[in-house]
Amino acid sequence: MLSNKHILGMDDLSADDIARILETAESFAEVNTRRIKKLPTLRGLTVVNLFLEPSTRTRTSFEIAAKRLSADAINFSASASATVKGESLRDTAATLAAMSCDLVVVRHKYAGAPRMLAEMMDCSVVNGGDGIHEHPTQALLDLYTMKRALGRLEGLRVGIVGDISHSRVAGSLVPALRKVGATPVVIAPPTLLPSRPDVLGAEVAWDLDEQLASLDVAYMLRVQMERADGMPFPSLREYARFYGMNAARLAKMKPEAIVMHPGPMNRGVEISADVADGDRSLVLTQVESGVAVRMAVMYLLLGGADSGVAA
Amino acid sequence: MSGSGKAKAVVLDDVAIDRALTRIAHELLEANKGAEGLALAGIVTRGAVLAQRLATRIKEIEGTEVPVGTLDISFYRDDVATRLNPEVHRTDLPFDPDGRCVVLVDDVLFTGRTIRAAMDALMDYGRPSCVRLAVLVDRGHRELPIRADYVGKNVPTSSREQIKVRLLETDGEDTVLILGEDGEE
Numbered sequence: 001m002l003s004n005k006h007i008l009g010m011d012d013l014s015a016d017d018i019a020r021i022l023e024t025a026e027s028f029a030e031v032n033t034r035r036i037k038k039l040p041t042l043r044g045l046t047v048v049n050l051f052l053e054p055s056t057r058t059r060t061s062f063e064i065a066a067k068r069l070s071a072d073a074i075n076f077s078a079s080a081s082a083t084v085k086g087e088s089l090r091d092t093a094a095t096l097a098a099m100s101c102d103l104v105v106v107r108h109k110y111a112g113a114p115r116m117l118a119e120m121m122d123c124s125v126v127n128g129g130d131g132i133h134e135h136p137t138q139a140l141l142d143l144y145t146m147k148r149a150l151g152r153l154e155g156l157r158v159g160i161v162g163d164i165s166h167s168r169v170a171g172s173l174v175p176a177l178r179k180v181g182a183t184p185v186v187i188a189p190p191t192l193l194p195s196r197p198d199v200l201g202a203e204v205a206w207d208l209d210e211q212l213a214s215l216d217v218a219y220m221l222r223v224q225m226e227r228a229d230g231m232p233f234p235s236l237r238e239y240a241r242f243y244g245m246n247a248a249r250l251a252k253m254k255p256e257a258i259v260m261h262p263g264p265m266n267r268g269v270e271i272s273a274d275v276a277d278g279d280r281s282l283v284l285t286q287v288e289s290g291v292a293v294r295m296a297v298m299y300l301l302l303g304g305a306d307s308g309v310a311a
Numbered sequence: 312m313s314g315s316g317k318a319k320a321v322v323l324d325d326v327a328i329d330r331a332l333t334r335i336a337h338e339l340l341e342a343n344k345g346a347e348g349l350a351l352a353g354i355v356t357r358g359a360v361l362a363q364r365l366a367t368r369i370k371e372i373e374g375t376e377v378p379v380g381t382l383d384i385s386f387y388r389d390d391v392a393t394r395l396n397p398e399v400h401r402t403d404l405p406f407d408p409d410g411r412c413v414v415l416v417d418d419v420l421f422t423g424r425t426i427r428a429a430m431d432a433l434m435d436y437g438r439p440s441c442v443r444l445a446v447l448v449d450r451g452h453r454e455l456p457i458r459a460d461y462v463g464k465n466v467p468t469s470s471r472e473q474i475k476v477r478l479l480e481t482d483g484e485d486t487v488l489i490l491g492e493d494g495e496e
Contacts, residue, residue: 001395027383027399036435041386069386299386303395 001300006118006125009134010175018179022144024296025289031068032292042071045102045302049075050092050117051128053109057263057287058128058138062105065294071302074101089113093120102302106130124301132166138262139172141293143180145286146217149258154181159211160202161187161243162221162270165194169262170221174202187211188243191232208243212252220245220261220270236269246272250280258282322448322466322474325485331463332361335445336368338461343412346375348440350411354429355383355400358417360480361447365416380404382415387428408437414461418476420446423457448487450474 001020004012013021031037047066051059059075066073076092087095089108096104097120105126106114111133118125129135147153158177164170164186177184184202186193197204205211212218223231223239233239240246245259259271259281267273275281323331343349346369353362359381366379383400415429426444433442445461450468466489468474473490477483 024399027386027401030401030403031386034435038435039386040431041391045392299391300395303391 001303005301006114006127007136007297007301008114008118008125008127010136010139010172010179013136013179015179018140018143018176021140021293021296021300022147024300025140025144025292028068028295028299029289029292031295032288037068038070039068040070041299042066042069042302045071046100047071047073047103047105047298048096048099048101049073049105049128050096051076051105051107052078052089052113053107053129054078055107055129057290058107058135061287061290062126062128062137062294065291065298068291069295069298071102071298089116090120093117097121097123103298126297126301129168131168132171133168134172135168136172136176137290137294137297138169139176140297141286141290142173142219142260142262143176144293145260145282145289146182146258148289149282149285150216150256153177156182156216157185157214158182158217158219159185159187159205159208159215160219160221161208161245163192163224164188164197164200164221165192166224166227167221173219174200178202185211185215189233209249209252212249213254215253216257218245218249218253218257218259220259222262222264223266223269225266236266240269240272244268244270244272245275247274247278250275250278260286263287319472319489319491321486322489323464323487325479328447328463328485328487331447332364333368335461335463336365336372339365339414339443339445340369340373342443342460346373346377348411349377350406350408350413350439351377351379351416352382352404352413352429352433353379353416354425355381356481357476357478358382358415360478361418361445362414362416363480365414365445378406380406382429382432384425384428384432387432389424389428402432404436408433408439410438410440412441412443413439414443414445416445418447418478419474420444420449420457420459420462421452421474423453423455426457427455447476448474 002017003014049059049062063073103124105128106117107128108130111131114125114127114130127136160170174184186202187205187208261283265271351362353359362379366377369377381403383402385399443460446459447463449459449462449465452470475488477486479485
């Protein structure tokens with residue numbers, strides 16, 4: 001029922017697809033408030049979570065989504081799978097195909113790995129984050145969260161603040177916002193922007209304080225402390241001073257504006273603890289929405305699949 | 312949607328639909344000995360409209376407000392793998408089914424598969440003391456051992472014919488049509 005069999009990036013989804021996913025997710029959100037949070041919908045189908053890069057929240061979210069739809073969820077993690085024994089992605093794909101799974105969610109440290117997998121397998125593939133490329137279900141749950149909180153998506157001005165050039169979250173969120181008629185504004189020091197920021201299709205700004213008053217959403221990206229080549233700014237303190245969300249900055253935003261973060265947060269760096277725990281932070285709502293949105297994605301990808309409509 | 316189908320006959324007109332609903336409301340109250348403990352759950356979309364109308368009738372007859380909810384069965388269908396419901400609506404049951412007599416309401420009873428799904432959906436919300444089924448039209452051709460407790464009209468059909476229920480709230484008029492065997496074209 002979606003225009004593509006796979007969701008590898010936002011390019012695979014039309015504006016109609018996005019609207020359908022968000023609408024369907026609302027029905028699943030209701031299920032998640034019930035005492036019995038389980039539906040028989042995808043009984044007998046198998047969802048493989050192939051997480052070849054460490055992840056807890058995304059994997060758990062997909063796993064819960066699959067289980068609430070009665071699909072069998074199987075987790076392959078990097079440390080436990082044969083990949084540590086040197087198995088290639090090609091062989092892993094062949095192995096999974098031989099076990100006849102219906103949907104593979106893949107996270108990989110290299111951009112494009114999900115696409116390679118999709119080309120080798122008959123079943124649907126969902127990108128659960130590939131390198132610094134895309135993380136489409138994160139963008140979908142972010143759209144869902146914004147829509148629930150602000151009542152609309154069209155016309156929203158969304159500031160995405162932080163490491164734009166290495167963020168797969170931004171890689172999906174920028175095109176996602178454009179598809180639904182919102183305006184993405186990427187806000188970062190030049191060292192954290194790609195060399196050609198104009199090709200992103202977003203407005204580009206260096207100064208967060210100048211933008212605050214016009215934003216409906218401040219989307220704070222995580223400072224990736226684990227990056228091998230070191231941080232491209234002088235110190236974390238300096239980063240927090242210029243690009244961190246705090247109470248003083250929040251006070252300069254519109255009264256209804258909200259703060260979001262894909263997690264995990266570095267408290268005191270990109271977001272201060274009082275803002276993160278405050279009532280205008282939707283960090284936990286994002287996590288909650290994640291399950292409903294991923295249920296919707298699985299339902300729409302796997303439902304009707306036998307009829308060939310989706311293929 | 313496929314409005315081009317040849318209308319073979321009008322099965323129920325607005326007056327007949329009205330009478331049928333009034334009768335069903337009376338029958339419900341009689342069987343339940345009043346409105347106490349009763350709840351209505353209409354199956355999206357036209358069943359939900361009919362449930363609302365039945366509640367209004369019951370209010371007129373008995374003076375009691377009976378809780379009404381809507382049930383979307385998309386996630387409980389047995390053909391999810393082959394056919395996807397394009398529009399998923401929300402289930403909204405503003406009552407706890409535990410210990411209540413819940414009446415499922417739908418427009419047409421055909422194979423019985425929708426009702427099977429509706430019962431499964433309802434049971435996920437609680438444990439009703441009993442579940443009853445009220446339909447506007449029973450057209451036969453059951454594929455499951457399910458029958459209606461309250462029927463507006465029994466309409467013998469061939470399996471290739473189509474029954475089209477149109478209601479004021481959803482379609483702008485109250486009528487039930489039977490479309491000929493070429494109804495789908």
